[in-house]
Amino acid sequence: MPVSKEIHLKSIPAGMPVADNFELVETSIPDPGDGEVLVQNLYMSVDPYMRGRMRFATTGEVLMGAAIGRVVASGNPDYSEGDYVENGFGWREYFIANGRGLRKVDESLVPLSAYLGVMGMPGLTAYGGLLVTGEMKDGETVFVSAASGAVGNVVGQIAKIKGGIAIGSAGSDEKVAQLTSEFGFDHAFNYKTANPLKELRKGAPEGIDIYFENVGGTQLEAALTHMRAYGRIPICGMIAHYNDDKTPTPGPRNLTETIYKFLTLKGFVVSAFEEMRPEFQKDMSDWIKSGQLKYHETVIEGIENAPQAFMGLFTGANQGKMIVKLA
Amino acid sequence: MPVSKEIHLKSIPAGMPVADNFELVETSIPDPGDGEVLVQNLYMSVDPYMRGRMRFATTGEVLMGAAIGRVVASGNPDYSEGDYVENGFGWREYFIANGRGLRKVDESLVPLSAYLGVMGMPGLTAYGGLLVTGEMKDGETVFVSAASGAVGNVVGQIAKIKGGIAIGSAGSDEKVAQLTSEFGFDHAFNYKTANPLKELRKGAPEGIDIYFENVGGTQLEAALTHMRAYGRIPICGMIAHYNDDKTPTPGPRNLTETIYKFLTLKGFVVSAFEEMRPEFQKDMSDWIKSGQLKYHETVIEGIENAPQAFMGLFTGANQGKMIVKLA
Numbered sequence: 001m002p003v004s005k006e007i008h009l010k011s012i013p014a015g016m017p018v019a020d021n022f023e024l025v026e027t028s029i030p031d032p033g034d035g036e037v038l039v040q041n042l043y044m045s046v047d048p049y050m051r052g053r054m055r056f057a058t059t060g061e062v063l064m065g066a067a068i069g070r071v072v073a074s075g076n077p078d079y080s081e082g083d084y085v086e087n088g089f090g091w092r093e094y095f096i097a098n099g100r101g102l103r104k105v106d107e108s109l110v111p112l113s114a115y116l117g118v119m120g121m122p123g124l125t126a127y128g129g130l131l132v133t134g135e136m137k138d139g140e141t142v143f144v145s146a147a148s149g150a151v152g153n154v155v156g157q158i159a160k161i162k163g164g165i166a167i168g169s170a171g172s173d174e175k176v177a178q179l180t181s182e183f184g185f186d187h188a189f190n191y192k193t194a195n196p197l198k199e200l201r202k203g204a205p206e207g208i209d210i211y212f213e214n215v216g217g218t219q220l221e222a223a224l225t226h227m228r229a230y231g232r233i234p235i236c237g238m239i240a241h242y243n244d245d246k247t248p249t250p251g252p253r254n255l256t257e258t259i260y261k262f263l264t265l266k267g268f269v270v271s272a273f274e275e276m277r278p279e280f281q282k283d284m285s286d287w288i289k290s291g292q293l294k295y296h297e298t299v300i301e302g303i304e305n306a307p308q309a310f311m312g313l314f315t316g317a318n319q320g321k322m323i324v325k326l327a
Numbered sequence: 328m329p330v331s332k333e334i335h336l337k338s339i340p341a342g343m344p345v346a347d348n349f350e351l352v353e354t355s356i357p358d359p360g361d362g363e364v365l366v367q368n369l370y371m372s373v374d375p376y377m378r379g380r381m382r383f384a385t386t387g388e389v390l391m392g393a394a395i396g397r398v399v400a401s402g403n404p405d406y407s408e409g410d411y412v413e414n415g416f417g418w419r420e421y422f423i424a425n426g427r428g429l430r431k432v433d434e435s436l437v438p439l440s441a442y443l444g445v446m447g448m449p450g451l452t453a454y455g456g457l458l459v460t461g462e463m464k465d466g467e468t469v470f471v472s473a474a475s476g477a478v479g480n481v482v483g484q485i486a487k488i489k490g491g492i493a494i495g496s497a498g499s500d501e502k503v504a505q506l507t508s509e510f511g512f513d514h515a516f517n518y519k520t521a522n523p524l525k526e527l528r529k530g531a532p533e534g535i536d537i538y539f540e541n542v543g544g545t546q547l548e549a550a551l552t553h554m555r556a557y558g559r560i561p562i563c564g565m566i567a568h569y570n571d572d573k574t575p576t577p578g579p580r581n582l583t584e585t586i587y588k589f590l591t592l593k594g595f596v597v598s599a600f601e602e603m604r605p606e607f608q609k610d611m612s613d614w615i616k617s618g619q620l621k622y623h624e625t626v627i628e629g630i631e632n633a634p635q636a637f638m639g640l641f642t643g644a645n646q647g648k649m650i651v652k653l654a
Contacts, residue, residue, distance in 0.1 A: 052583065052586075054588075155398060195630075216582065216583075220582075234587050235582065235586055236586070237586065238582060238583045238586070241580075241582075241583050249580065249581055250577045250578060250580060251577060251578030251579040251580045251581070252578040252582075253564060253568070253576065253577060253578045255543065255547075255562065255568075255578055255579075256379065256543075256565045256568050256579070257564070257594075258562050258592065258593070258594025259379075259562055259563070259564065259594040259595070259596060260379075260594070261594060262593075262594055262595055262596070262599065263593070263594050264591060264592070264593045264594075265582075265585065265591070265592040265593075266585070266589075266590070266591045266592075267584075267585030267586040267587070267589055267590050267591075268586070268589055268590065269586060269587060269589070272589065320482075
């Protein structure tokens, strides 16, 4: 009967999340009953989308999120001790499940933590958002904001694999340099110091076909202005707006650009691509093995540091996927 | 050799167009040569989209726009004296054409001026924007702004013909009353005095499937908030933003609504629907004859009053399609 440390939402963040919005709680976990499994989480994920969810969350309850765990005891014939399972029960060390919401993962394909990143939700978000929602055709020009993030980085690399031109923005000169030197982006810029529109004109003199939207604000305005006719803007996130409190960040003032250019903006969440997961994992593991697709992780140790890892997403503390290692 | 009065763009409007942006010029029109036709315009159209075009127009040249004319002399075997032709050579009394850009219209189907409204560009814009870009399915709930305008009015009526619920906004209590009493809208409100979000909740307690966007600003924000999952926003115009000068009207602050609701915003112009014009004119003339679709016109007489008619579009001077009668 293990004792599990877990993180509860103590209060709903107003603006930027702060340490005091979270609370570490210890719970005793019973033995699994008939049909149940006891899972120990090894890695958990923190992601920007969780900030949006917190607006609707119930305080005093444990937070949810993607994690990779190991079955430590099983009363369910579908799972054996030692199975590795992707699950949605993050922000805690142990949990009991009835089998629903678990998905076995193959640790021989890629390292386990990759199932929280390029092989998991962020990877599938990038893959589906670019190729399905964004309808990318081979050779098109793609701009992605938050390009050093877990999703953005994969978007740019898939654009290159598909014969396109990749332009990315990030929040530090170091990250920007890495986008071109390491991840094969054709052009990258620091959105904090450069003028996004000038940079887009430099990186894509003939305009962009797809803007993969993670940020909002001035980058969306610049993209709208520089889109080519029939361009598409898959809206994955708008991180600049997530911590808006009483005075929301203004929206784009130039949505009229959509009219004469027949532009499409389309919001989506990763659940839309569930059916293509096998195809996605095959492509992705092939690309990783062949060296066409690279990834980084920032690993923070210990569940007590999960809130800090989460808050770090909004200050640019991560390089690639932010992971919390639990065991 | 007639003398034609025509309206030139004297200067590009900064903000709201004013009389001084326009100039009345008289020109002598030669006889038509081989292959040419001389057309006398009987009616011309003024439309909000022209404001957007003016930003890129050349000053000192005659303005362009839809008109209905009569062939008064022809050196072109395809046209005979007395033919009525829809054309893009408005803002002038006479012109010479080589036949390109003319389309014969059937004066027996509907009154000639209707080819500038419900049977012409605004009607086709409504029809294609709602049914193709907006992908309206029978029975869906449609909100349209500028619902007393030439396009918006038809959008709401087609929504009703397709078994849906129609909600409209307009800028005066008189227009609002007319939307429900005369045009069959289920709910209507005055966007200048009412709270758009409250009105949408009242008119469509379960949310809206389509927002046909003509205005922008607070109505777009309210629509985004009240859209149902998988809702669509065909963007036809954003009249609130057309006269933005140095301080553009802020864009919607809640585009993040698109993400979890899988919303699509899609800009379009009427040229996208050219291929469906025959189908559209058949449907529309049937609906007019059966009394299912009604229309109003505001007719201003004389080309010298065309600028005033145009400016009136931005102050709500028209009821239904604004037409200038030239002869």
